[in-house]
Amino acid sequence: MSGALTAPAARGGTGRGGRLLRQAARHRVGLTLAVLALFPFVAPYEALAVNILVLGLYALGFNLLFGYTGLLSFGHAAFLGAGAYGTGIAIVHGGLHPLPAIAAGVVLATVIAAVMGFLAIRTRGIYFAMTTLALSMCVYYAFYQMEPLTGGENGLRGINVPALNLGLVSLPLIDPLVKYYVILVFVGTAVWLFSRLLASPFGAVLEAIRENENRARACGYDVARTKLVAFVISGAVCGLAGALNAIHLSIVPIETMHYAMSGEAVMMALLGGMRTFFGPFVGAATFLVLQDGLATLTSHWQLFTGAIFIAFVLFLPSGIWGEVVARLKRAGS
Amino acid sequence: MSGAILRTEGLGKRFGGFRALDGVSVAFPEGGVTAIIGPNGAGKSTFFNLISGAMPPSEGRILFQGQDITGLAPHRFTRLGIAKSFQITNVFPDLTVFENVRVAAQARRVRFDLFRDRAAYPDLARKAEALIAEVGLAGREERLARELAHGEQRALEIAMALAADPVLLLLDEPTAGMSPEETRTMMDLVRRLAAERTLILVEHKMKLVMDLCRRLIVLHQGALLAEGTPDEIRANAEVRRVYLGKSA
Amino acid sequence: MMIGPYPLDLLALQLVTGVALGAIYVLVGIGLSLIFGLMTIVNFAHGAFFMAGAYVGVFLYGYTGNFWVSLVAAPLAVGALGLLVERLLVRRLYGRGIDDPLLLTFGLSYVIVESVRILFGLTGIPFGAPPALRGAVDIGIGYFPLYRLFLIVFTALVVAALWLFVERTSFGLIIRAGARDRQIVQVLGIDVSKVWLVVFALGCGLAGLAGILAAPLQGVTPEMGIPVLAEAFVVTVVGGMGSLAGAVLAGLLVGIVVAMTSLIAPDMTKMAIFALMALVLLVRPRGLLGRAGALG
Numbered sequence: 001m002s003g004a005l006t007a008p009a010a011r012g013g014t015g016r017g018g019r020l021l022r023q024a025a026r027h028r029v030g031l032t033l034a035v036l037a038l039f040p041f042v043a044p045y046e047a048l049a050v051n052i053l054v055l056g057l058y059a060l061g062f063n064l065l066f067g068y069t070g071l072l073s074f075g076h077a078a079f080l081g082a083g084a085y086g087t088g089i090a091i092v093h094g095g096l097h098p099l100p101a102i103a104a105g106v107v108l109a110t111v112i113a114a115v116m117g118f119l120a121i122r123t124r125g126i127y128f129a130m131t132t133l134a135l136s137m138c139v140y141y142a143f144y145q146m147e148p149l150t151g152g153e154n155g156l157r158g159i160n161v162p163a164l165n166l167g168l169v170s171l172p173l174i175d176p177l178v179k180y181y182v183i184l185v186f187v188g189t190a191v192w193l194f195s196r197l198l199a200s201p202f203g204a205v206l207e208a209i210r211e212n213e214n215r216a217r218a219c220g221y222d223v224a225r226t227k228l229v230a231f232v233i234s235g236a237v238c239g240l241a242g243a244l245n246a247i248h249l250s251i252v253p254i255e256t257m258h259y260a261m262s263g264e265a266v267m268m269a270l271l272g273g274m275r276t277f278f279g280p281f282v283g284a285a286t287f288l289v290l291q292d293g294l295a296t297l298t299s300h301w302q303l304f305t306g307a308i309f310i311a312f313v314l315f316l317p318s319g320i321w322g323e324v325v326a327r328l329k330r331a332g333s
Numbered sequence: 334m335s336g337a338i339l340r341t342e343g344l345g346k347r348f349g350g351f352r353a354l355d356g357v358s359v360a361f362p363e364g365g366v367t368a369i370i371g372p373n374g375a376g377k378s379t380f381f382n383l384i385s386g387a388m389p390p391s392e393g394r395i396l397f398q399g400q401d402i403t404g405l406a407p408h409r410f411t412r413l414g415i416a417k418s419f420q421i422t423n424v425f426p427d428l429t430v431f432e433n434v435r436v437a438a439q440a441r442r443v444r445f446d447l448f449r450d451r452a453a454y455p456d457l458a459r460k461a462e463a464l465i466a467e468v469g470l471a472g473r474e475e476r477l478a479r480e481l482a483h484g485e486q487r488a489l490e491i492a493m494a495l496a497a498d499p500v501l502l503l504l505d506e507p508t509a510g511m512s513p514e515e516t517r518t519m520m521d522l523v524r525r526l527a528a529e530r531t532l533i534l535v536e537h538k539m540k541l542v543m544d545l546c547r548r549l550i551v552l553h554q555g556a557l558l559a560e561g562t563p564d565e566i567r568a569n570a571e572v573r574r575v576y577l578g579k580s581a
Numbered sequence: 582m583m584i585g586p587y588p589l590d591l592l593a594l595q596l597v598t599g600v601a602l603g604a605i606y607v608l609v610g611i612g613l614s615l616i617f618g619l620m621t622i623v624n625f626a627h628g629a630f631f632m633a634g635a636y637v638g639v640f641l642y643g644y645t646g647n648f649w650v651s652l653v654a655a656p657l658a659v660g661a662l663g664l665l666v667e668r669l670l671v672r673r674l675y676g677r678g679i680d681d682p683l684l685l686t687f688g689l690s691y692v693i694v695e696s697v698r699i700l701f702g703l704t705g706i707p708f709g710a711p712p713a714l715r716g717a718v719d720i721g722i723g724y725f726p727l728y729r730l731f732l733i734v735f736t737a738l739v740v741a742a743l744w745l746f747v748e749r750t751s752f753g754l755i756i757r758a759g760a761r762d763r764q765i766v767q768v769l770g771i772d773v774s775k776v777w778l779v780v781f782a783l784g785c786g787l788a789g790l791a792g793i794l795a796a797p798l799q800g801v802t803p804e805m806g807i808p809v810l811a812e813a814f815v816v817t818v819v820g821g822m823g824s825l826a827g828a829v830l831a832g833l834l835v836g837i838v839v840a841m842t843s844l845i846a847p848d849m850t851k852m853a854i855f856a857l858m859a860l861v862l863l864v865r866p867r868g869l870l871g872r873a874g875a876l877g
Contacts, residue, residue, distance in 0.1 A: 072680050072683070072684075119859050119862045119863070120862075122862050122863075122866040123818070123862065123866055125679065126617075126621065126623050126679050126680070126683065127818065127822060129623060129680075129683060130623060130814035130817065130818060131814070131818060131858070131862065133810075133811055133814055134811050134814045134815050134818065134855055134858055135855060135858075135859070137808070137811040137851075137855060138851075138852050138854075138855030138856070138859075141851040141852050141855075142852060144851075145848055145849075145851075145852070196447075196448050196450075197447050197448070199450050199451060200446055200447050200448055200449055200450065200451065201439050201443045201444070201446045201449070201451055201454065202444075202445055202446055202447045203447075203451075204432070204435070204436045204439060204451055205436065205439075205440075205444065207425070207428060207432075207436075208425055208428070208436045211425035211426060211427055211428055212423060212424065212425050212426070214387075214423065215423045215424065215425060215493075216425075217407045217408050218385075218387075218407060218408075218411060218416075218417060218419075218423070218494075219408075219411060219436065219437045219440040219493065219496075219497065220408050220411035220412050220440035220441065220497055221408055221440050221444060222406070222408050222444070223408070226444070226445075229445070229447075233447075259807060259810075259811065260807075263687060266684065266687065267688075270684065300695050300698060300699055302691050302694070302695040303691070303692055303695035303696065303699070305691060306688045306689065306690070306691025306692040306695065307688070307692055309684075309687075309688035309691070310670065310685055310688040310689060310692070313674075313681060313684045313685045313688060314670070314673055314674070314685070317677075317681065
């Protein structure tokens, strides 16, 4: 399943579907950005579009570990939260300009990811999910406890960024559409870098580790170090998503760091298709539109999200986008 | 012994209370094929796992080209020039044959390039293609490894091991589970490979290796039973006793 | 006699409090470890089963007014739920990747928690110790709540019964053999699927039992299982995954660390557990009583 959209030199048959896939894979960054650029015009409303953009990036960062390295982390909310709090604190308490504030959020997330990763990669296989979950709960309680800085239970409020002042121009973030495209610039840059990473020799090592950790070691790769680097990059990408989310929402709810939020990354990646490049965005859109729609019908929407997730695990583990890609590939060969 | 590429001194391995290997001291000469033989349960695979770095020994030392390498991490063994092919087929199942070998070749040159394209290293691609051809898999480059026949997967593993440019190649029962036809192809390959590097081969089919190897090491019940040239081993009364009735 | 700013008696009492808290961790941890040891499944719904046990027990107590009925019925009901879950859902995933059952039980935890919210409301139910177990008794170093004492004794009996079951029965032999090497069980021609069914239900039942036992300490809420899941993970990582003795040791250790931290540095209580885990990961990644081979 991994071939089609993981490497630009994609597999796929010689038929029309196969050619289409190869073309799509070669231009995956451009296509992703084109879809995202048009997205606000089809999304139910703009705030939801921004949510999907930001959480899509979160799911993408998470999926570097889950889909590409084969490591299931249940602690990524710590990085989303660290990015959000880092940015929020820099703006609220430090009075920083949004750009360095975003950088501060990413740095905080990266540092926390380095510490968590250093501890978590000492465990293998299924332990990894448990350890990351437990360590992220520790980060959650730490931020919960630091009330003067983080606002504790009430969350960090007052992250007001009405406009992004760039010297020559000032972009009014009050306008939801402007906000969407400003955030898209960050997400787009991250997606481009991310795609480069996956296509790089390092990306190849990640896939090798996912496929067969022992064989990767026998080939001469330092598996532990590679995993740690992947973990930190993944944390940094999720930290950027958190930083953008803080500016988008003007508040960081403590739930941003909660275990349930880590679970949402898992859900989005799996719903969309963890072995595909675009899958996490599809998953984020599906999850958030579903949640948005269900929430208007019932306050117990989590019952349905849980059941739908179970159904995907049982019957469609390759996810929505993964299935689309697989069908195209079959049609092509 | 002078000219030894690999030496073990009092090598032993315990699993809990079970002593799988006990005090094995042997030297492997440089060049040609040395075979490790012995009946089932003799400790061959344990010995293989120790000298290939897959697991650390409980006691004793391993010396490679005179350097003590006991307890080094597995990937260090590979970087020193010791490559191995496992008994259980061990490839990257969902990657293509080409990518399997290319990523193995890459380990020697570039491990932490996070930004350039994989295609920016055409020498690695050329090397992978040459190795795939050398083990007889030309034309199979774009197949997924898991789609290959058993014998082909073993050949692929050897190509991956060769990608590390090993001076010492370790093969654990390369013909296990193979048809007579596949076995013949594999033994031809082993013979070709031995012309350029040192090979250590674990095998329990004694006949298969007798006309191939320069030296034999016979393990029995976790200890060294005998070592010598094929003729010496054939004439060894102890070995005959152990193998009596097991003329496979 | 004083140790630092604290009288020795107070520290001793806090130690016993820790053992009582640890009793809950022990039961939750054993259940999780049992399922993992034999089936290599991390049950992410373990916290939800814990919460379900508490609700079943509290609900029945409202009708019968008899805590002992709740104490028997809660684990049985949750165990039965475990049977259904294994049969209908988890079973379909055998032979797939090791992450799949984990993901499935994760989704299941949402369904269980939300079902409880639908049935019993969002706010939770206050619950205290049954009248017969209220009050405090003098245990030589001071007065100690009777219910917590009961918790220690009762858990000790359950653990002893489990130990006899695992060490002295033929079924226990299968569990031990299976935890060491699952292929052995298959080679012996034992119907593995039945063994897994029973073990999964048993593990879930233990979570349910822990839930009703914890209810008088804190009341019940639909979310009470979430921190417990994380803490149960700490217990299994610290104790060594799949090791029952390790779960007992680590459960008590976690309880004592919580109790002592809440005396010395109350703000740090929640984090102390995870600091303990980080320490174990640094010094002994396989856990206190874990085998090296079990890490794969």
